[in-house]
Amino acid sequence: SMTLEHGAHRIGKRIDSKMSRWRNYGFGQFIHWGLYAIPGGHWNGEYYGGAAEWIRSWKGMPNEDYDNLYTEFDPVDFDPKAWAEQAKDMGARYMIITTKHHDGFCLWPSEFTDYDVTNAPYGQDIIGPLVEAYDAEGIDVYLYFSVMDWNHPGYRSKLETAEDREAYEGFKEFTRNQLLELLERYPSTKGLWFDGTWDAAWKEQAEFADNLAMEMREMIPGLIIGSRFRPDDYGNRHFDSNGDLMGDYEQGWERKLPDTYEDTKGNDWDCVMTVPENQWGYHSDWRGHVKTSYELIEMLVKSVSLDGNFVMNFGPNGQGEIRKEERQLAKEIGEWMHKNQKAIYDCGYIDWEKQDWGYYTRNRESGEVYMIVFNKPINGALRIKTPAKINLDKIFDLNGPQKTYRPEEIHRNEYFIHLDEALLETPKVIVIQYSEATNQTKGYDKAKT
Numbered sequence: 001s002m003t004l005e006h007g008a009h010r011i012g013k014r015i016d017s018k019m020s021r022w023r024n025y026g027f028g029q030f031i032h033w034g035l036y037a038i039p040g041g042h043w044n045g046e047y048y049g050g051a052a053e054w055i056r057s058w059k060g061m062p063n064e065d066y067d068n069l070y071t072e073f074d075p076v077d078f079d080p081k082a083w084a085e086q087a088k089d090m091g092a093r094y095m096i097i098t099t100k101h102h103d104g105f106c107l108w109p110s111e112f113t114d115y116d117v118t119n120a121p122y123g124q125d126i127i128g129p130l131v132e133a134y135d136a137e138g139i140d141v142y143l144y145f146s147v148m149d150w151n152h153p154g155y156r157s158k159l160e161t162a163e164d165r166e167a168y169e170g171f172k173e174f175t176r177n178q179l180l181e182l183l184e185r186y187p188s189t190k191g192l193w194f195d196g197t198w199d200a201a202w203k204e205q206a207e208f209a210d211n212l213a214m215e216m217r218e219m220i221p222g223l224i225i226g227s228r229f230r231p232d233d234y235g236n237r238h239f240d241s242n243g244d245l246m247g248d249y250e251q252g253w254e255r256k257l258p259d260t261y262e263d264t265k266g267n268d269w270d271c272v273m274t275v276p277e278n279q280w281g282y283h284s285d286w287r288g289h290v291k292t293s294y295e296l297i298e299m300l301v302k303s304v305s306l307d308g309n310f311v312m313n314f315g316p317n318g319q320g321e322i323r324k325e326e327r328q329l330a331k332e333i334g335e336w337m338h339k340n341q342k343a344i345y346d347c348g349y350i351d352w353e354k355q356d357w358g359y360y361t362r363n364r365e366s367g368e369v370y371m372i373v374f375n376k377p378i379n380g381a382l383r384i385k386t387p388a389k390i391n392l393d394k395i396f397d398l399n400g401p402q403k404t405y406r407p408e409e410i411h412r413n414e415y416f417i418h419l420d421e422a423l424l425e426t427p428k429v430i431v432i433q434y435s436e437a438t439n440q441t442k443g444y445d446k447a448k449t
């Protein structure tokens with residue numbers, strides 16, 4: 001392996017209590033809110049088909065028109081307590097809020113720019129009341145921060161001239177100032193979710209980013225920062241030039257999920273997911289496929305079954321309201337979570353062979369295993385294959401523990417449990433309590449082939 005000054009500084013997972021808390025969340029809420037919510041994917045009556053938070057980059061939107069949207073930002077219906085209560089009812093255990101997206105507009109009063117809420121009609125801090133409301137609900141808050149900042153005069157996507165480099169030094173200082181300012185103003189934040197770090201200019205900043213990350217971790221010990229912040233000595237991101245993860249968890253799963261445990265490389269990771277195919281900020285005209293609550297619940301369950309966290313995105317509108325489709329999804333997911341959160345919270349991967357009926361999760365404390373059944377087989381028989389020397393001691397419905405199942409042994413370490421209910425209305429959770437067997441009793445004849 002190569003000697004790197006600014007590559008991964010730790011091999012393997014963080015094992016401190018703050019990271020264990022992060023690992024056990026299971027379910028989070030992303031909130032994308034900013035000036036882009038005002039046009040909501042339209043301009044001069046024209047529909048913009050891209051991601052609404054990227055409308056500034058659309059040919060149909062003059063940059064200065066977009067940049068002047070701050071003069072219209074006055075979300076009179078913004079109600080952080082209502083947002084936090086909704087998130088609580090949905091079962092989210094952490095929340096990630098955009099403090100500044102790529103457009104550079106700051107939702108907090110920043111000392112280092114005028115392009116912030118204090119100069120908009122609304123005139124007040126948005127981030128502070130949100131942090132307070134979510135903290136009050138016991139939901140941990142993380143701050144999303146885009147390094148890419150289209151508003152700052154010193155921002156460059158690449159460094160070609162001496163002038164570029166000179167300007168970029170000012171931009172780096174500005175970035176550091178804003179990040180330290182955010183941690184100073186909101187010290188209850190548990191971590192930062194960085195974005196907009198793919199530019200060539202930023203990929204040259206291994207030392208700066210490494211020092212800044214260390215400085216932030218000194219300010220808030222245990223601060224959680226993912227793999228999307230630092231480039232290494234050679235400009236590699238997420239994984240350094242030796243293939244080691246940089247940061248506390250992998251942040252590569254944006255609008256996609258790993259399929260197998262191997263895909264996760266055994267790292268901690270989160271998946272951030274939009275409800276439509278690709279809209280983070282508010283778009284008033286969602287087109288194409290809008291995910292149902294069952295699809296989102298299955299993504300949540302799959303994430304936890306592979307040792308990850310699932311973060312579902314919300315895009316409040318320009319008035320500060322959460323749209324009805326998202327409120328409805330939050331309600332439906334919350335109904336399922338109220339009954340089945342034991343299979344999600346504090347749970348993770350277990351190396352039992354994945355079966356077609358759904359997913360296994362395992363409580364990291366108790367060792368209790370959960371079968372989350374999405375696909376009931378025609379014959380109602382759920383196949384279970386366990387590693388050698390495992391005894392299935394007790395199997396019962398999470399939501400009806402008096403309903404127990406006697407596993408039918410069909411081969412060595414292979415069983416059926418028989419569902420007797422006609423149709424599954426919602427994903428069904430069955431609990432398995434197991435123990436390690438001392439010796440293997442029954443013999444089975446291995447086929448000679």
Ligand SMILES: C[C@@H]1N[C@@H](c2nc3ccccc3[nH]2)[C@H](O)[C@@H]1O
Nearest residue numbers: 032051053054195196254272280
């Ligand atoms: C979490 C997501 N990351 C931003 C983003 N910008 C991109 C540019 C190119 C490819 C993928 C992108 N994701 C999206 O705007 C959203 O904030």
